[in-house]
Amino acid sequence: MLSKNKYSIHHIGGRRATSSLKHDFFQKDSIWTFYDADESCIEQIKSKTDEKTTQVLPYCLFSKKQQVEFNINVDPTTNSIFDLNSKFKDLYLDHDYPLYGPMDFRLGDTVKNIKKVELSCTSMDILAQDNDFIAPDILSIDAQGASYDVLEGSINCLKSKTIAVSCEVEFVPIYEGQKLFGHVANYLNDNGFIFCCFLKFGKGSMYRESVGLRGDGFQTYADTFFLKDINAILKENSGQEAVTRLYKTAYAALVYGYTEYTIQSLRSAKEFPSCDETKNIPYKELLDSFYEIASTTEYKMLQSFDEVFPQNANLRRFSKNQDEVDHDSYQRLLNVLDVLTKKAIAENVPNILVISYTRFNQKISTQIKSVIKVQYFFDNAIQDSEHSPANKIRSVPENSFVLITASHKTPEIMAQLKELGITEDNIFVTGHWVPTDSPETSKIESFLSENGFEMVANLLKDKRKKQNYKRNPLIP
Numbered sequence: 001m002l003s004k005n006k007y008s009i010h011h012i013g014g015r016r017a018t019s020s021l022k023h024d025f026f027q028k029d030s031i032w033t034f035y036d037a038d039e040s041c042i043e044q045i046k047s048k049t050d051e052k053t054t055q056v057l058p059y060c061l062f063s064k065k066q067q068v069e070f071n072i073n074v075d076p077t078t079n080s081i082f083d084l085n086s087k088f089k090d091l092y093l094d095h096d097y098p099l100y101g102p103m104d105f106r107l108g109d110t111v112k113n114i115k116k117v118e119l120s121c122t123s124m125d126i127l128a129q130d131n132d133f134i135a136p137d138i139l140s141i142d143a144q145g146a147s148y149d150v151l152e153g154s155i156n157c158l159k160s161k162t163i164a165v166s167c168e169v170e171f172v173p174i175y176e177g178q179k180l181f182g183h184v185a186n187y188l189n190d191n192g193f194i195f196c197c198f199l200k201f202g203k204g205s206m207y208r209e210s211v212g213l214r215g216d217g218f219q220t221y222a223d224t225f226f227l228k229d230i231n232a233i234l235k236e237n238s239g240q241e242a243v244t245r246l247y248k249t250a251y252a253a254l255v256y257g258y259t260e261y262t263i264q265s266l267r268s269a270k271e272f273p274s275c276d277e278t279k280n281i282p283y284k285e286l287l288d289s290f291y292e293i294a295s296t297t298e299y300k301m302l303q304s305f306d307e308v309f310p311q312n313a314n315l316r317r318f319s320k321n322q323d324e325v326d327h328d329s330y331q332r333l334l335n336v337l338d339v340l341t342k343k344a345i346a347e348n349v350p351n352i353l354v355i356s357y358t359r360f361n362q363k364i365s366t367q368i369k370s371v372i373k374v375q376y377f378f379d380n381a382i383q384d385s386e387h388s389p390a391n392k393i394r395s396v397p398e399n400s401f402v403l404i405t406a407s408h409k410t411p412e413i414m415a416q417l418k419e420l421g422i423t424e425d426n427i428f429v430t431g432h433w434v435p436t437d438s439p440e441t442s443k444i445e446s447f448l449s450e451n452g453f454e455m456v457a458n459l460l461k462d463k464r465k466k467q468n469y470k471r472n473p474l475i476p
Contacts, residue, residue: 020140020223033057038072060119063149069081069116080146091106092107093204124139128157137163152187169221201221202222243281350375352374355413444460
């Protein structure tokens with residue numbers, strides 16, 4: 001018998017023993033259950049899996065226990081309870097098989113019915129009534145139009161045990177009578193799941209044309225990924241059951257790069273007195289180490305919307321009057337320039353070069369007059385269009401501060417200034433937040449890389465590099 005102290009993953013539509021999940025992350029401490037309604041492929045699935053960690057069941061899962069006519073089709077990967085919708089018989093998908101090369105996977109050919117067989121369907125919830133049955137932590141479905149129906153038959157598992165769902169969905173009714181993505185997403189949302197992402201898209205074309213005349217296809221189907229809402233877990237479970245479910249949610253979230261969700265899941269789990277006493281949780285040691293490092297990471301938040309646009313500033317952005325649109329940015333520029341002027345005087349810096357938009361330069365040059373010991377320069381104006389490149393900076397007066405106000409051009413302008421030998425200490429901006437240096441690799445990124453989560457580590461590093469800002473010291 002397979003152990004219940006493992007991560008339980010169930011995949012419906014198990015032909016070839018593959019799914020859209022990241023299998024490499026669910027090998028250790030995991031057990032798999034594959035289902036397929038076509039008994040002829042059961043031995044093939046067994047040959048591709050390890051019987052110590054996998055069971056293969058010849059069951060047709062649906063919304064309830066009932067008799068159905070099951071379609072055995074030309075391509076067995078399209079076998080389905082539902083008939084092909086004749087409207088889409090000419091739709092073809094781009095397929096590239098390693099052994100056979102590219103081909104048009106035309107539904108009228110591949111989903112053509114060979115025979116119908118009568119099958120007795122069951123549901124996940126009916127199977128779960130057996131005390132020896134290990135209900136799914138992750139439910140993966142590739143049931144050719146029947147994802148919604150399988151979910152309906154798994155409602156008790158979804159509410160009490162399951163923490164993630166990955167299922168194939170369609171955006172057009174390829175099969176007669178099937179539910180589409182919107183139905184699936186709404187059903188899972190109503191039962192405490194949050195849509196995370198599309199794992200993979202499949203495109204199809206309604207009309208075939210010659211090679212060389214083929215453009216993009218329509219989004220036809222996709223593999224999706226949903227996670228259980230943390231608040232729903234806290235409502236549906238308590239004690240050690242809640243702790244276990246939260247840890248399993250944390251791991252699934254980490255696998256797919258949702259690190260903030262991982263941290264919050266673990267934070268919620270650790271609020272239970274029974275957390276440290278709960279044993280046999282898969283990947284617990286890894287998750288505890290991850291959480292410890294995350295908890296000791298320097299706390300630094302980006303600015304929020306209401307900090308950037310206080311009171312009526314947000315509405316002024318959409319005014320037809322350009323002066324109103326510019327009001328807050330221009331006022332901040334004047335305030336920063338005032339602070340920078342005092343700094344220049346204190347440090348005996350005689351020049352301030354202002355690099356701004358053309359319309360700002362016109363205002364500043366008429367309103368600001370050089371003060372004692374400081375000379376302002378308003379050269380190198382940036383064109384107002386966001387798509388225009390920054391003008392080439394010809395020169396910078398010796399011993400100068402440089403103030404950049406064209407925020408979306410800051411990296412481009414800074415690169416030019418560095419080529420001219422201007423140090424970062426002498427470059428200033430008017431934004432609320434300014435870039436700051438950061439280490440090449442953080443402690444948590446190193447931990448993730450060392451434990452096989454290279455993709456997640458690179459995701460964190462990329463966002464950290466882009467978002468590594470500090471408050472502008474020139475703005476009070």
